Amino acid sequence: MAEQIRTAVVGAGYFGRFHANHYSKNPDAKLVAVVDADAGRAKAVADEFGAEAVTDHRQILDRVDAVSIAVPTPLHFEVARELIAAGLHVLIEKPITDTVESAKAITALAEERGTVLQVGHIERYSAAYRVISEKIDRPLYLEGYRIAPWKTRGVEVDVILDLMIHDIDMIIGLVGAPVTKVDAVGTGVMGRKIDIANARINFESGCVANVTASRVSYKTERRLRVFAQSNYLNCDLGERKIFGYGLRGDPMTQGLAAITTETIDIPQEDSLANEIASFLDCIKTGKKPFVDGHAGSEALRVAGLINESIDAQLQKVQSWLKPGDVLAAAAKG
Numbered sequence: 074m075a076e077q078i079r080t081a082v083v084g085a086g087y088f089g090r091f092h093a094n095h096y097s098k099n100p101d102a103k104l105v106a107v108v109d110a111d112a113g114r115a116k117a118v119a120d121e122f123g124a125e126a127v128t129d130h131r132q133i134l135d136r137v138d139a140v141s142i143a144v145p146t147p148l149h150f151e152v153a154r155e156l157i158a159a160g161l162h163v164l165i166e167k168p169i170t171d172t173v174e175s176a177k178a179i180t181a182l183a184e185e186r187g188t189v190l191q192v193g194h195i196e197r198y199s200a201a202y203r204v205i206s207e208k209i210d211r212p213l214y215l216e217g218y219r220i221a222p223w224k225t226r227g228v229e230v231d232v233i234l235d236l237m238i239h240d241i242d243m244i245i246g247l248v249g250a251p252v253t254k255v256d257a258v259g260t261g262v263m264g265r266k267i268d269i270a271n272a273r274i275n276f277e278s279g280c281v282a283n284v285t286a287s288r289v290s291y292k293t294e295r296r297l298r299v300f301a302q303s304n305y306l307n308c309d310l311g312e313r314k315i316f317g318y319g320l321r322g323d324p325m326t327q328g329l330a331a332i333t334t335e336t337i338d339i340p341q342e343d344s345l346a347n348e349i350a351s352f353l354d355c356i357k358t359g360k361k362p363f364v365d366g367h368a369g370s371e372a373l374r375v376a377g378l379i380n381e382s383i384d385a386q387l388q389k390v391q392s393w394l395k396p397g398d399v400l401a402a403a404a405k406g
């Protein structure tokens with residue numbers, strides 16, 4: 074067997090634990106260390122997957138080849154910068170960082186150091202994304218809908234960076250054209266950070282996407298609808314089902330018989346296992362990551378445009394909101 078890639082996970086919270094699990098199971102990797110500022114958490118996850126517990130990522134710089142970063146988003150940049158500067162390959166959880174400048178800086182640093190920098194936009198490694206991109210060539214319109222109940226994890230960022238960024242990145246990947254204009258609305262509900270938002274995203278190709286995200290819903294739903302000139306997909310990403318409609322004849326003479334329908338069961342695959350296998354493959358072969366630092370930076374740039382548009386909308390509604398209203402608080406930032 075070829076030599077295993079020595080790996081570590083920095084940030085052993087909710088999502089970092091999943092990364093540790095996959096490194097421990099992947100034959101191309103050896104999970105050497107689990108790093109968490111909270112010693113108890115580092116030990117619990119390290120013990121579970123047979124690795125060493127460490128409390129500071131600087132202690133592993135010369136002992137591993139590749140690292141997953143799953144610390145809270147505001148810390149991504151500092152941790153990534155130090156790991157990449159030390160010549161390590163990095164898989165950084167989404168969103169890449171919390172500013173476009175810092176995202177571009179680590180992307181440039183990885184290019185300079187010749188290391189792999191992959192961003193954990195997990196939906197792009199899903200079977201659903203693969204099926205959709207095989208079925209739809211040039212989308213004209215996409216509708217992303219992602220809602221989830223309130224939770225206290227992830228609230229260090231707004232819903233755009235917490236949830237909507239998944240659809241932003243996936244849609245940019247499917248459209249394959251630059252974003253030219255964004256119109257958005259949103260508000261904080263639980264606090265000052267935006268918890269519910271809708272954005273209309275215009276692409277240079279003429280395609281339009283309408284994206285909604287909420288983290289204050291009673292239920293969980295993840296849907297994507299896509300239409301192109303002669304086909305339409307209605308994808309329930311949560312239930313792993315795609316309903317497809319297309320044309321096989323002349324609707325003018327054949328009526329409804331010209332329309333084809335199909336139900337596709339999205340294959341049961343673990344998207345994070347795919348993402349980590351792809352990261353390890355890039356390290357072994359020198360391939361460019363499917364979602365690299367440039368893609369991560371672009372998703373973040375578009376998230377920034379959405380936030381700017383929401384800020385402008387909140388300034389307008391301030392004039393008619395009652396004092397003390399949550400919306401008014403959100404508008405003041």
Ligand SMILES: NC(=O)c1ccc[n+]([C@@H]2O[C@H](COP(=O)([O-])OP(=O)(O)OC[C@H]3O[C@@H](n4cnc5c(N)ncnc54)[C@H](O)[C@@H]3O)[C@@H](O)[C@H]2O)c1
Binds near residue numbers: 142144145167
């Ligand atoms: N791809 C996805 O679907 C997905 C889902 C959830 C979270 N995430 C991302 O994963 C990241 C972590 O989110 P989470 O929900 O696991 O958060 P979490 O709060 O559960 O875990 C974060 C962990 O990082 C540790 N930590 C904080 N500072 C540290 C430091 N300097 N060094 C080492 N450890 C440190 C904390 O002690 C904690 O254990 C976020 O960027 C989030 O956006 C991605």
